[in-house]
Amino acid sequence: MRNEAIEDSLFVKVKVKAEEKEHIAAPASGMIADAWLRLRKNKAAVVALFILIAIILLAVFAPVFSKYSFSDTDYGSVFAQPNADHIFGADQFGRDMWVRIWMGTRISLMIAAVAAVLDLVVGVLYGAVSALLGGRVDAVMQRIIEVLVGIPHLIIVILFLMAFPAGVGTIIAALSITGWVNMARLVRAEILKLKSQEFVMASQVLGSSKFYIIMKDLIPNTVGVIVINVMFTIPNAIFTEAFLSFIGIGLAEPQASLGVLINGGYQVLQNYPHVLIFPAVVIVLIMVCFSVLGDGLRDAMDPQMRK
């Protein structure tokens, strides 16, 4: 139907310059670069990142450059208050708290690193396989997960620790039974969602192999979920170790994990609060920084979720 009031002559074709048509305002940036750009604007996350880097550096180098070792006793400086010699004071055997705290941080960070790797390898693989194979395999794999989710994780870890001698290796092994479950569920849900989307179908129609689709279409699109979940697994692992050591079934003296140190500090809290306060501050700082950084990464990688 023609509209009498508006005539065709009223319309003029806009001239578009050929070079402007193909003009690219900025080079295409990948997901990681994109996320980094957005993360940089989040002041809290950047501060958290720098504090974490500082903590990691201290954990690696502070014990090396100190004249004390974490297990050397010195009965001349029992319960020394923080001073120039002992920056964080000393404990009931005169051991230097500065060195012990950074040794403890080493253990915490090591457990965190292993938990993260485990999450990435077992969790992602389990979730991806479950989602991609589907059918009966998926059903069986999901039932296994449902049983694992049925008991609080910490209870499984505690039962496991009873059966094996306490040590960093045992704690890591115990965490590996349950640590990856959340990741597996998230990755499975994400891949199931992606699998039915048009771009995957387009890729199939264009003749991509199954392997190519998994590597190029599915996994890159789940990176956001994976990275964010790892950032929340890490503080959980650190907390679990400290918690177990605190209630006395994790690591034990003379090893210095943050949980052992807090337990030792708690015993003498009434008279020497500094023995508790310093390791407690360090663990809180680590947990806060990971959680702030995790939030920042979530906002950066999934801008729609931003609140």
Place this chain on the structure above:
Amino acid sequence: MVKYILKRLLFIFVTLWIIVTCTFFMMKQLPGTPFDAERFSIMTPAQQESMLEMYGLNDPVPVQYVKYIGNILHGDLGTSFSYVNQDVGSVIAGRLKPSALIGLQAVLIGLAIGLVLGILAAWKHNSGIDYLTMILAVLGVSVPNFVAAALLQYYIGLKWGILPIGFWTSWNCSVLPSIALSFSATAMVARFMRTEMLDVLDQDYIVTARAKGISQMQVLMRHAVKNSILPVVTILGPIVVNLMTGSLAVENIYSIPGIGSLFVDCIKANDYPVIMGITIFYAAFYMLVVLLVDLVYSMIDPRIRLTKGKED
């Protein structure tokens, strides 16, 4: 609906059975008997036999397993190793009340403070109270509960002497542990409520409500809060897990005769029957809470259907 509940209950039973089986055979591998080796060796064979009988240790392991499962079905969890002559059921039952009271109070504190903070934070988005809530939410999940409990005990209990530092003599004793346990619950609720409510405040019907000209208070209470408070039910499961595990440390710190401290004591004493009993109890309780949450949520939110409806 009934079919769905039965299906879920059946799954809970199967899960419990798997848990019982795994822990049973694991415990059998561990060293330790309830007997003092020296005193046990000077008993007559008949006495030894009757002692073993009492703890169910006189049969080969597979027979013990079958008997154990049979006993559990009758509600008999065996005899404690460390609490002499007491059966596990009564040991656990005797410790139930303090844990239940502290847990319940912690949930109530968490809900009350968490909801108020979450609502205010979302309503005054990007204001001082919003930042304060977010800081508290991060701290609440980052400060380990045993550190919070130790510091509360030291400052409020010991230095300022306002509340008892521990033990279980009056209701006052339950205040500090409840507060210590409630931090993470408060943080989880506040954060969840804030996110939910920001979502709701973005909806068109809030704009409509404002356009109608009703007061801000009415928009908040009748439209925003009412629509965002329901999903909070769903985080009850994670909160319960948090309280259970938290109670292991907090009850120890405050010397409270609850299930958490019993569990830790029995682990240190290698009291396997009680450890198994508490594991079963924790798992069953947690799974029932999750089931209950699902049921309640489907009842209060008609959009959620547990069973497949006719339309799909």
